[in-house]
Amino acid sequence: MSRIISYTTGDRAEAVAYLGAAGRLTDEQRRVLAMMKGRAEASQRELDRQGLDWGLTVPEALDHLVEGRADAEGEYTGKAYARALQHVIDHCGSDPMDLGVYSRPATFFGLLDEQLRRRGVPADLLPGGYLFSGPPDEIPFFIPYAVDGPDIGMLPLADARRAADAYRAVREEVDADFRDDLDLLAGKLEFEHGEWESTKARGYDWYTHDTIFFSTNG
Template sequence: MSRNISYNTADQNDIIGFLGAGELTADQQRILGNVRKYAEAHQADLERQGVDWGLTVPEALEHLVAGRADSDAECAGNAYYTALQKIIDRNGSDPSQVGTFSRPSTFFGLMDDELRRLGVPADLLPGDFLFAGPPDGIPFHIPCPVDGTPDIGRLPLARAKPAADAYRAVLDRVDSAFSHELGQLAGQLEFEHDEWRSAQSIDWYSQDTIFFSITG
């Protein structure tokens, strides 16, 4: 099955602030109300498809808000990651598309090997951030999804330009199997860096992370 990779930008602390942080502010409560609606809609879609994870997405969301992810359902990780993605989406910018891949972990793993061969630092390899998992700082463990999807990735916006520069530096030498996707990713990271830099003078702006969503 093909996997779709999209991304948006958000403040990582805003996301963590919904996860077991205690009493929520009025603004957080408003956002959470919207998150609940999207969680319910996603669950309804799963039920139309006959998908049963043993834990519903709305239930998983309430667990996360309460500060736990301890369901023993076999596919609980799928529900928790989906619920977490709803929190990210409702706190972040509008999504953009990276692309659709039949086996993204394999494709980007091979791309990482090629970039590593060309001298790109390990901490800038796409596979390192596309599949990085939930944000650091969540005060409890969230189990991974069965079959690796949905998945979550993240890259600090401060690292977007160094990554794009590293890709541009090797683009004329990279294997042609990866050149199109690498050039596109470099362009997207450059754009997000420029947007981030231009927003630094806005007093309410606090987005600091590119979040990637892998679904399918």
């Protein structure tokens, strides 16, 4: 089954601030949390329509995260927690955009990582490392990975152009089967870095995005 990788830019600290914050949310956070719950309920309705049971509903998973725990047992509960966390991230950033559709994304980007590593691309810029890095380290409790791997990844916006430049520098040395996807990724990263730099240069106080968040669904 194919899986879709999408991404959004957002404020990492703002997203983490909702986790374990039950009882001390601000009025604005409670307003936004209500929207997150609405999105979680819509996700669950779609899962129910597909006949998928993760052993924990997405709204329940969101409640757990806000309470500061992710301790429900079951083989697939990690997917419910990942989906709930993604709703938190989505409400702390820009509208999601699709990166691409892959039948086995972890396998594909693992092979691409090896191609790039052999050509000198630094370890912190290898796509597989940040596309599937897992939840932010700042979350004060453990969130289990989904059964088929981390569904969430992150790359600092400050590193996006450096990654794009590194990919373009070795593009002709990478096997032809990987070049189109490498070009696509480099273009997306370069664009988001440019938007980040441009908005920061304008001095907007409200702009606090610092991270590209990646989500793998399907």
